[in-house]
Amino acid sequence: MEKVTYGAVLRAPGTIPLYVAAFLARIPMMAVPLVLTLLVVEGLGASYGQAGIVAAVETVGAGLGAPWRGRMIDALGVRRALVPSIGVLFVVYPLAAMASFAWLLPLAFVMGLFLAPVHSIVRVSLAANLPSSHHRSAFALDSVMAEASFIIGPAAAGALVVAASPEVALLAVGFTVALGLLILWWLDPPTRSAEATPAPPGPRFGWVTRDHLFLFLVSGGAMIALMATDLGIIAVLRELDAVGLVGIVYLGWGLSSLVGGLIYGARPASVRPTHLLLAMGVLTMPVGIAHAPWTLALAAIPAGLLCAPIMTACSEYIAKLTDEARRGEAMGWQATAFTVGGAIGSPIIGFAIDEWGAAAGFATGGGVAALIALLSLAGQRRDVAPVPAK
The missing domain is CATH 1.20.1250.20 (MFS general substrate transporter like domains)
Known part of the structure; x- marks a missing residue:
């Protein structure tokens, strides 16, 4: 069996920019649950139970939206799939930073529903543009970078909340996620290989x-x-x-x-x-x-x-x-x-x-x-x- 090195994956055209853009988007995305919790507890003076309700609503939105967002990638490509997510970042996040608890609930649902499908974009693009023998190493690198984002994101957001406020932290999170997504939009990584064929007709x-x-x-x-x-x-x-x-x-x-x-x-x-x-x-x-x-x-x-x-x-x-x-x-x-x-x-x-x-x-x-x-x-x-x- 062919031994594939990480160097072989990173030398593939477009792989490094894809990893970097996804990393930049994921760092603040990993901080969203923490920032929303602190926004409710510190910014609105509400309880942790109410913060849990907001987190649950955002989670339901994300769970419902992920397959739909993935279908958009398959049908429309990366750029058109990302446009709704980028729009939500510039509209819904500022509104959430100013909202009362009652208004924060529907806004959190929309935030989850239109959560950027970074995971799907990266994995689909890597699978389409690398030989199957490279997939394990390529996906492992992506998982490692996601772990690094998990380590960095909440810690950085927590420090920003202490230094400024939860509202400022939420705006900063939205802006930095948008920056990463705009880089992904500019890269427009292909999600189909050159020899791919259209999906055959059949049941949903x-x-x-x-x-x-x-x-x-x-x-x-x-x-x-x-x-x-x-x-x-x-x-x-x-x-x-x-x-x-x-x-x-x-x-x-x-x-x-x-x-x-x-x-x-x-x-x-x-x-x-x-x-x-x-x-x-x-x-x-x-x-x-x-x-x-x-x-x-x-x-x-x-x-x-x-x-x-x-x-x-x-x-x-x-x-x-x-x-x-x-x-x-x-x-x-x-x-x-x-x-x-x-x-x-x-x-x-x-x-x-x-x-x-x-x-x-x-x-x-x-x-x-x-x-x-x-x-x-x-x-x-x-x-x-x-x-x-x-």
């Missing part, structure tokens, strides 16, 4: 196979495991009266995912997403037994190493299974699966933490993820035939 969801459905289920399961670690870290540190160290623990968790993504992308062969999810769920379950901040940081590393790899593997297999003419929509449904997994997992994990303590949050989320992996292993085909390399 005729492209969806059983394996697609299980891959979407695995994507949701991965988000449940991630939410278990996300919420569990905060809960453990609260029990230890060491919430001030949350940034250090999160940094170690994020860096371990980044390292895991680089290692996975350099592998000569793929690993089935179901196997990765099973390992991730099993490794997440015992993290909560840590009884000191430094042991918590270390305990989160093994599961953290699998975060970027499982995101990469799910996208890689979806790209293998899906015709080029439908990949944007398929990646959009994957984004919805991530959203639904987080929306379902958060209250379940939160209930477990409230009833039985922080350790139960890790055990519950990891256990649910492992069960989903076992269900998927039983239901998927033994092998997924790859699309022939171009």
